[in-house]
Amino acid sequence: MTHANQMHLPGQPHMAYRDGALWVEQVALSELARQYGTPLFVYSQAAIIAALADYQAGLAGRRARICYAMKANPALGVIRILAAAGCGFDIVSGGELQRVVAAGGQASTVIFSGVGKTRAEMRMALEAGIACFNVESEAELDVLNEVALSTGLRAPVSIRVNPNVDPQTHPYISTGLKGNKFGIAHERALATYQRAASMAGLRVVGVDCHIGSQITQEAPYMDAMDRMLDLVEAIEAAGIPITHIDFGGGLGINYNGERPPSAASLWPKLLEKLDARGFGAHQLLLEPGRSLVGNAGVCVTEVLYLKPGETKNFCIVDAAMNDLPRPALYQAYHAIVPLRPRSQAATVWEVVGPVCESGDWLGHERALALSSGDLLAVLSAGAYCMSMASNYNSRGRAAEVLVSGSSARLIRSRETIDDQLRCELRALGD
Ligand code: LLP
Helix, strand or coil: CCCCCEEEECCEEEEEEECCEEEECCEEHHHHHHHHCCCEEEEEHHHHHHHHHHHHHHCCCCCEEEEEECCCCCCHHHHHHHHHCCCEEEECCHHHHHHHHHCCCCHHHEEECCCCCCHHHHHHHHHHCCCEEEECCHHHHHHHHHHHHHHCCCEEEEEEEECCCCCCCCHHHECCCCCCCCCEEHHHHHHHHHHHHCCCCEEEEEEECCCECCECCCHHHHHHHHHHHHHHHHHHHCCCCCCEEECCCCECCCCCCCCCCCHHHHHHHHHHHHHHCCCCCCEEEECCCHHHHHHHEEEEEEEEEEECCCCCCEEEECCCCCCCCHHHHHCCCCCEEECCCCCCCCEEEEEECCCCCCCCEEEEEEEECCCCCCEEEECCCCCCCHHHCCCHHHCCCCEEEEEECCEEEEEECCCCHHHHHHHHHHHHCC
């Protein structure tokens, strides 16, 4: 729909100011805040589908499967959209597998990553019939073999290889360097594949890597691909056929003017390399998380108090580090914009939450014209926000709404104190 008085937010094509108010698709955010309260996460279905379409365009004509890394946002309402659009899922726990199943997704499209899979989780995933275990250590290989033999099933495996390339991102979210806990060192990989191929409970199906998250450059992907293809060549030369190559996820998004390559432009370049080296016929798997959902979501929060001070002005909002932990954890930047911009001159604010810690901030030095009671939107909040939310300070986790066109649907109701107390009262026998 076109609208006379409309202004899109940079990098957020599904969001616009219309007649002075902020909308997601065809729904006014203030209306959702009124109906469901704040803090409130709101996701745009069109933005999720558009992000997926970007990958599908980049991989057009290929035998490829996109396995959404659901740790980014495991809401059943989000998983349903992605399953219906043809995605598989990258999981890191038994709980995530149960979410896929609860959302009506197919276990046969699931790959299982993570350094600490338990025997119980392995058994559950084997019995559900997942597509692949991405094994992260030699010790895990032994345990998976034992579990598979004891269930009478053969576990399909890839080994996650640590290609030792620098993703040039925040140290907490770079995962493919030698000093990280993830994967098996590139130099050990061939020997590990030979061991895996000799184990009766395992069936080698692929190779896997994941070098980090919020990657905004092409070069780390190009380097990782070269390193991985060297390895596939060596594994196949050793007589172990490889069915799929999994390049992980990690593509960054625009939080604050970053310009990561789009999946539609990055993948043709990577595929060219794949073809040039003769691996174009292998099935490809990808594990994107953030780039599918990150910019599809916002967190709406209300200004509770304005507290001007001698050195800093504090704007205290009702969302906090328990709702949006990325600023406190990684000093991450999230843009913060008013739902209804005011015409007065802006003041510089520290935007902080109600939690009793100085680390509870959402934005430093933000120029905003504000009054208490105003509503703000924290942008790029679709990935690693609600999924990392906690009950710190006994705060209930926020509600979530999915917008599609002019309709808005509650996909998670606000957590109540009864929800929070249930496990304790049960344990206490009260
Ligand atoms: N595959 C594996 C094995 C992973 O460990 C991850 C993310 C992904 C895929 C998806 O990566 P993505 O496409 O979302 O970058 N909480 C941090 C991000 C942690 C990423 C952990 N692994 C943040 O908020 O920035």
